[in-house]
Amino acid sequence: MSHVRVAPELHLIYNPATGVIAEEREDIVEYSLDGVRTQLDELDKIVTDMMNQLEPKAPLLNMFPGRENASYNAGIVTNAFYGVVIGFIVAFLLLLLLRIANITVIGGM
Numbered sequence: 001m002s003h004v005r006v007a008p009e010l011h012l013i014y015n016p017a018t019g020v021i022a023e024e025r026e027d028i029v030e031y032s033l034d035g036v037r038t039q040l041d042e043l044d045k046i047v048t049d050m051m052n053q054l055e056p057k058a059p060l061l062n063m064f065p066g067r068e069n070a071s072y073n074a075g076i077v078t079n080a081f082y083g084v085v086i087g088f089i090v091a092f093l094l095l096l097l098l099r100i101a102n103i104t105v106i107g108g109m
Contacts (some may be wrong), residue, residue: 002016002032002034003016004006004014004016004026006021011023011024011025012024045061046061048061049061056069056071056072056075057069057072
C-alpha cells in the first residue's frame, strides 16, 4: 500500500487507491503488498496461458508471433491422417471379406 504524506507535521496521509485522506497513527502497522502484487500478476499470466491452452486458436505465453493457429492446424492434419489410416484398414478388411466370400461362392458350386 503506497501512500503520500500530505502534511507530515499534521500526520496526514493520502491513499491514492481509495482517495481518502486519513490520520497517520503509530498503533497501525502498514505492510506494502507491492511484491505480492507482482507475483500475483505473474501467476495471472500463467493461469491465462493455461486457459488459452483449451482454445486451439488462442496465443500461448511462450509462442512465437503468428503461430496462433498452430494447434488448430496440427489437429486437422492429425485427424486427417488417422482418418486415412482407419479408412485404409476398413477398406482392406472389406476387400478381404469380399475375396473370402467370392472364393466360398465359387468353390461351393
